[in-house]
Amino acid sequence: MDIPQPLYSAESVRELDRRTIAALRIPSISLMKRAGRAAFTQLLARWPEAGRLQVFCGGGNNGGDGYVIAALAAERQIPVTVYACVEPQKLSGDAAEAFRYAGQEGVQVVTSLAELDSADANTVIVDALLGTGFSGAVREHMAQAIERINRAPAPVLAVDMPSGVEADSGFAETAVQADVTVTFIGRKFGLFCGRGAALSGEVVFAGLGAPDSVYRDEQPLAQRYGAASVPRLPRRPADAYKNQFGHVLVVGGDRGFGGAAMMAAESAARTGAGLVSLATRPEHLPAALTRCPEVMARPVISGQELEPLLDSPSVVAVGPGLGREPWGEQLLARAARADVPVVLDADALNILAGGRVLAGHRRDDWVLTPHVGEAARLLGWETNEVLADPRTAAQAIQQKFSGVVILKGAGTLIAHEGGVDLINSGNPGMASGGMGDLLTGIVAALIGQHMPLPKAARLAVWLHGEAGNRAAADGQRGLLATDLLPWVRKLVD
Numbered sequence: 001m002d003i004p005q006p007l008y009s010a011e012s013v014r015e016l017d018r019r020t021i022a023a024l025r026i027p028s029i030s031l032m033k034r035a036g037r038a039a040f041t042q043l044l045a046r047w048p049e050a051g052r053l054q055v056f057c058g059g060g061n062n063g064g065d066g067y068v069i070a071a072l073a074a075e076r077q078i079p080v081t082v083y084a085c086v087e088p089q090k091l092s093g094d095a096a097e098a099f100r101y102a103g104q105e106g107v108q109v110v111t112s113l114a115e116l117d118s119a120d121a122n123t124v125i126v127d128a129l130l131g132t133g134f135s136g137a138v139r140e141h142m143a144q145a146i147e148r149i150n151r152a153p154a155p156v157l158a159v160d161m162p163s164g165v166e167a168d169s170g171f172a173e174t175a176v177q178a179d180v181t182v183t184f185i186g187r188k189f190g191l192f193c194g195r196g197a198a199l200s201g202e203v204v205f206a207g208l209g210a211p212d213s214v215y216r217d218e219q220p221l222a223q224r225y226g227a228a229s230v231p232r233l234p235r236r237p238a239d240a241y242k243n244q245f246g247h248v249l250v251v252g253g254d255r256g257f258g259g260a261a262m263m264a265a266e267s268a269a270r271t272g273a274g275l276v277s278l279a280t281r282p283e284h285l286p287a288a289l290t291r292c293p294e295v296m297a298r299p300v301i302s303g304q305e306l307e308p309l310l311d312s313p314s315v316v317a318v319g320p321g322l323g324r325e326p327w328g329e330q331l332l333a334r335a336a337r338a339d340v341p342v343v344l345d346a347d348a349l350n351i352l353a354g355g356r357v358l359a360g361h362r363r364d365d366w367v368l369t370p371h372v373g374e375a376a377r378l379l380g381w382e383t384n385e386v387l388a389d390p391r392t393a394a395q396a397i398q399q400k401f402s403g404v405v406i407l408k409g410a411g412t413l414i415a416h417e418g419g420v421d422l423i424n425s426g427n428p429g430m431a432s433g434g435m436g437d438l439l440t441g442i443v444a445a446l447i448g449q450h451m452p453l454p455k456a457a458r459l460a461v462w463l464h465g466e467a468g469n470r471a472a473a474d475g476q477r478g479l480l481a482t483d484l485l486p487w488v489r490k491l492v493d
């Protein structure tokens with residue numbers, strides 16, 4: 001199994017930069033030339049037929065990387081034009097030296113967009129406007145350059161970061177849409193989270209020869225897990241019997257929302273839970289039995305009737321279709337006090353956020369699975385504050401309620417005592433009702449199969465997204481949550 005990839009802040013990467021220069025005993029301009037060469041190599045590998053380059057350069061070292069790329073292209077007689085978004089005489093340090101290098105190679109530099117002829121299909125655009133030094137709202141002049149890049153019918157290679165994406169959060173308003181981003185020395189967190197996950201395109205990491213020693217004790221913002229690094233369930237012994245694989249109790253399905261609870265229950269069964277029970281409104285029982293007779297459906301019309309059902313399960317999932325009426329509140333009040341791990345989702349989170357039930361309640365052994373809106377309610381924040389910095393939001397929820405928090409989004413975050421994990425999986429076809437219910441069932445079933453909560457969360461998020469990707473192979477639109485179930489079963493082994 002691979003190790004997860006560390007994702008760093010801009011500040012950390014600047015420190016890694018400094019340590020690399022010291023460790024390799026090279027001048028910083030050499031590191032810039034290595035960066036430029038790494039990006040240029042990627043460009044030629046991807047677009048060997050590139051007829052010409054247009055390099056958009058900013059006023060800092062990201063721009064400096066761009067000038068190095070332009071010089072390398074000119075050395076190979078590849079037609080190249082640089083658009084200097086910041087007047088070259090304002091450049092300083094390594095960026096100024098890189099500009100001189102480009103000039104020595106005869107690179108044409110224009111300082112207004114009007115002088116830049118329009119890109120065509122055999123142009124490749126290099127975005128070297130803004131990198132890890134970007135902060136705040138993109139200033140007008142730069143915004144025009146970004147819009148020019150995004151309107152062009154040419155592929156875009158972003159240097160280090162797509163310009164306009166914040167390295168520490170992935171937040172972006174005006175930003176470059178890149179096909180490829182070549183990022184140096186440390187993968188920036190913002191390349192894999194929020195809008196940054198979509199804007200970065202394919203991310204290629206270039207270590208620039210940094211020795212392993214420079215990374216020691218530099219704390220990443222998150223660890224990124226993928227297919228090769230997510231924890232997996234152990235193989236089942238030949239003499240296995242069902243009690244070894246947990247008993248999941250799903251609590252939910254108020255009037256009109258019975259399907260949500262049933263999907264969570266079936267999803268738990270398809271993830272390998274030994275037994276699955278469903279506590280729901282009596283009117284849903286016939287449908288539940290028809291849909292999945294393997295699930296033991298039990299009628300509950302008040303909290304009291306839930307009590308005896310809490311004795312036998314090894315994990316409780318409460319929230320799918322729970323609603324926010326007294327019925328749901330009574331069930332949550334009891335389910336959240338079960339003496340086995342609990343997974344809270346959907347309306348259980350909204351009731352918890354309301355504070356009328358379980359006020360101040362914390363547990364180390366529960367998993368909260370909010371989407372952005374539910375996270376905002378749990379924190380009393382505005383939704384766009386969560387979108388502006390989802391990692392901080394996930395950590396704030398974890399500190400407030402303890403346990404493990406799965407903040408679903410583009411780049412799902414998992415906050416736990418040990419830090420923050422990030423998993424990129426899934427696709428826009430999964431933006432449909434019921435997908436969250438499936439994840440709840442998967443998390444519960446993995447906990448029931450004795451995975452520690454953070455590991456269960458990592459595998460569940462990956463499994464859920466990967467099942468969504470497989471199920472969407474023949475189209476994302478019209479993808480239904482239950483389409484994922486066969487894939488959950490195939491992938492969990």
Ligand SMILES: NC(=O)C1=CN([C@@H]2O[C@H](COP(=O)(O)OP(=O)(O)OC[C@H]3O[C@@H](n4cnc5c(N)ncnc54)[C@H](O)[C@@H]3O)[C@@H](O)[C@H]2O)[C@H](O)CC1
Pocket residue numbers: 013014016017031032035058059060061062063064065086129130131132133134135136137138139142159160161184185186
């Ligand atoms: N190890 C590495 O990551 C390496 C990184 N290199 C490159 O250096 C940049 C970081 O360079 P820095 O000079 O610190 O910052 P930037 O060039 O990214 O940007 C600063 C530049 O941008 C202007 N600016 C900042 N915010 C805004 C805004 N909101 N609107 C408009 N303009 C803005 C600011 O005024 C400066 O002019 C890193 O990304 C790499 O590409 C090294 O070259 C190689 C190793």
Ligand SMILES: [K+]
Pocket residue numbers: 062127128129130131158159160161162163
């Ligand atoms: K850039």
